[in-house]
Amino acid sequence: MSNKLGRTAAICGIGATEFSKDSGRSEMKLAVEAVSAAIDDAGLTPSDVDGMVTYSTDNNPDVEIARNVGIGGLRHFSRVHYGGGAACGTIALATMAVATGAADVVVCYRAFNERSGRRFGAGVQDLPNAATAERAQFSYTSSQGLLTPASWVAMVARRYMHLYGATSEDFGRVAVAMRKHAATNPAAWFYNQPITLEEHQQSRWIVDPLHLFDCCQESDGAQAIIVTTPERARDLKQKPVMIDAVAQGAGKDQWTMTSFYRDDIAQLPEMKIVADELWSSSGLTPADIQTAVLYDHFSPYVLMQLEEFGFCKRGEAKDFIKNGNIELGGDLPLNTHGGQLGEAYIHGMNGIAEGVRQVRGTSVNQIPRVEHVLVSAGTGVPTSGLILGVDR
Amino acid sequence: MAITREGMTVSQTQQETDADKKAFYEQLQGFVGLQIGPPQPAPDEVNIPMIRHLVEAVGDENPIYLDEAAAKASRHGEVVAPPTMLQAWVMHGITPRSNEGDGPYEQMNRLLFSKGFTSVVATNCEQVYDRYVKPGDRLSMTTTIDSISEEKTTGLGTGHFVTTRQDYWDADGNRVGSMLFRIIRFRPAAKSKPKPPRPAPATTHDNSWWFDALKDGTLLIQRCKGCGELRNPPHPMCASCRSMEWDSIEAKGTGSIHSYVVTHYPVVPSFDYPLPILLVDLDEGVRMVMNPIDATPEDLQIGRKVTIEVHKCDPDLSLPFARLAK
Structure with a gap:
């Protein structure tokens, strides 16, 4: 049985700060700027907002933002765990709140200085130890030097290469596509800075088999997204963007980034759960998707997601992405904003915003005749995904 | 003026350290000019076999060191020893002499050791020649502490350069040459920091x-x-x-x-x-x-x-x- 969340809510507003490497201001200030911009984008007033959802890893409490922006009382507030896996999860909780009447207008947000402040690429190396199950998840990898997201992903990527014959150049084709899309997006950090496959191959090792250009950026910035009922969305400033499906997923024998003990580590069963839920609850298939935003903190996971969502068979993503198939003009342009490799790493929230723009028809790299956009969240962790669509 | 937590100004701390160093330096200067031990006589007079060993070993083909006729035709008028052999004539084999006296050199070393300047490296050597020595000359050597530097820091560590002067004399008491020999007595630089321990596992009742x-x-x-x-x-x-x-x-x-x-x-x-x-x-x-x-x-x-x-x-x-x- 699939969930009944599809088309019970819509996205009516998006707002963001600029994306940078040093915002020069507090994470809190970034958060209120993005939330305020999203409220303006929607044509709402702060007092219309009665729900807020963010990541458990966000440092900016909802009530603090509400107090700053002039949002009144809240009827729903919740947080989603697992880092970037929470991205579409915030929309899932907002949708549940809106669908059940727990709230009418829910702001989802993520704000951080994760380049100029504590760098996310540091992984767990600088986190305090504690006798908790949460920290003990890293007890079997940290002492060996497997401390960073890149190193955790690399372990899976090597196995994937071994099983399916994917190469570093295949990972590079993802990076080249993302940078190509970022090159024409003025909001992207790597605006006007495309790379070649050769440059990818020559970029330094971070964790072999991952080169520098396989790893997403660390960014400062904030993104907010507002969810409300379809009825209300139709009365607001922007063309409503329907949430055709939304789902969360955690796989069997799931660990946070280190699911190394499954029979087959070169799969993303958590994303398969999300994929099955999205397709079955919406009745859509991969053929109905004109463009997708697949979470690209590390390029190998883009290949594996294409397989989990059924765009190609297992192990065949390396063939699917060849000949510019995931670039503008290809069969399935991915991450038309440049992704987190090219635009910015805002923990997946900026990808949802790009999905909204594609449905609205306002992306700088607009795909023609967009009906449905697939968006996924963090890979290697319990995760989430959604399908956005035009209102009919 | 910066005040440390202990209430002492930073510049005072600095001055005291510098004052300590200055007092120690002045103490060391008390040894400068002192002769180390009695004159050391050469075990053998200057002789042809030792000259031959040296010029053959270093490949010096200058005829004035071995060829009497050539030497006679030169401005020397007779065979002379290579000047750089100066130190060799007074050397005492490879077995060190028992030298555990309590002379100025030992006292100076003890003072240096007391500040941790326990390591030693020879840094350079300069010779000056007053005249050529020739077979038959019987030489002796006296050693004097020539200079001691202020505290210096090098790649090896921090210490004092100690220069001794060896004067070489003939049997008539005329100087034939001298040598300045410089060492540094130093406190070895701290070894590079040991590796920090590996990140520790989070341990719980379960693991x-x-x-x-x-x-x-x-x-x-x-x-x-x-x-x-x-x-x-x-x-x-x-x-x-x-x-x-x-x-x-x-x-x-x-x-x-x-x-x-x-x-x-x-x-x-x-x-x-x-x-x-x-x-x-x-x-x-x-x-x-x-x-x-x-x-x-x-x-x-x-x-x-x-x-x-x-x-x-x-x-x-x-x-x-x-x-x-x-």
């Missing part, structure tokens, strides 16, 4: 037994007492039968590489880079992350057999390591 066994050199695998299933990493309940009763077996110590990475960045000071890390399938059917021993990244290959050894990494941490099978 501390496993790490404790490693400390005793034993690699254990948790075993469900309900259904016998092996599991790793440790956790409290069997996912197959939900039994919370468990014991453990000792791993055989054999397995193969399931996957691996070579980390280059970021550099964590506990480790050497590039740092290879393996995901190992133990033959018992469980999986563990471990570092290889005596392996380069090029040796790594998925499927390659390994044997597993437990080694102590830090005082409170022992881990399994994988040695690649031949």
Whole structure:
């Protein structure tokens, strides 16, 4: 049985700060700027907002933002765990709140200085130890030097290469596509800075088999997204963007980034759960998707997601992405904003915003005749995904 | 003016240190000009065989050192010794002389040792020649402390340069040459900082037994007492039968590489880079992350057999390591 969340809510507003490497201001200030911009984008007033959802890893409490922006009382507030896996999860909780009447207008947000402040690429190396199950998840990898997201992903990527014959150049084709899309997006950090496959191959090792250009950026910035009922969305400033499906997923024998003990580590069963839920609850298939935003903190996971969502068979993503198939003009342009490799790493929230723009028809790299956009969240962790669509 | 937590100004602290150094330097200057011990006589007079040994060894073909006729035709009028042999005439074999006196040199050294300047390296040597010496000359040498520098810091460490002057005399008491010989007596620079310990595992009631066994050199695998299933990493309940009763077996110590990475960045000071890390399938059917021993990244290959050894990494941490099978 699939969930009944599809088309019970819509996205009516998006707002963001600029994306940078040093915002020069507090994470809190970034958060209120993005939330305020999203409220303006929607044509709402702060007092219309009665729900807020963010990541458990966000440092900016909802009530603090509400107090700053002039949002009144809240009827729903919740947080989603697992880092970037929470991205579409915030929309899932907002949708549940809106669908059940727990709230009418829910702001989802993520704000951080994760380049100029504590760098996310540091992984767990600088986190305090504690006798908790949460920290003990890293007890079997940290002492060996497997401390960073890149190193955790690399372990899976090597196995994937071994099983399916994917190469570093295949990972590079993802990076080249993302940078190509970022090159024409003025909001992207790597605006006007495309790379070649050769440059990818020559970029330094971070964790072999991952080169520098396989790893997403660390960014400062904030993104907010507002969810409300379809009825209300139709009365607001922007063309409503329907949430055709939304789902969360955690796989069997799931660990946070280190699911190394499954029979087959070169799969993303958590994303398969999300994929099955999205397709079955919406009745859509991969053929109905004109463009997708697949979470690209590390390029190998883009290949594996294409397989989990059924765009190609297992192990065949390396063939699917060849000949510019995931670039503008290809069969399935991915991450038309440049992704987190090219635009910015805002923990997946900026990808949802790009999905909204594609449905609205306002992306700088607009795909023609967009009906449905697939968006996924963090890979290697319990995760989430959604399908956005035009209102009919 | 900056005030430290102890209430002493920073510049005062600086002045006191400098004052200490100045007083010590002045104490050292008391040794300058003092002669070290009595004159040392050369064991042999200047002679042709020793000259021959030297010029043959260094390949010096100047005829004035051995050829009487050529020497006679030169401005010397007779055979002379190579000037650079000056020091050689007074040298005493390879067995050091017992020299445990209590002269100025020993006193100076004790003073230097008291400040930790216990190491020594010869830095340079300059010779000056007053006249050529010739076969038959019988030389002697006196040694004087010529100068002691202020405290200096070099790549070796911090210390004082000590220069001695050796004067060489003939039997008539005329000086034939002298030599300035410079050493540095220094406090060795602190060794580069020892590696910090590896990141410690978070231990809980559920996993501390496993790490404790490693400390005793034993690699254990948790075993469900309900259904016998092996599991790793440790956790409290069997996912197959939900039994919370468990014991453990000792791993055989054999397995193969399931996957691996070579980390280059970021550099964590506990480790050497590039740092290879393996995901190992133990033959018992469980999986563990471990570092290889005596392996380069090029040796790594998925499927390659390994044997597993437990080694102590830090005082409170022992881990399994994988040695690649031949």
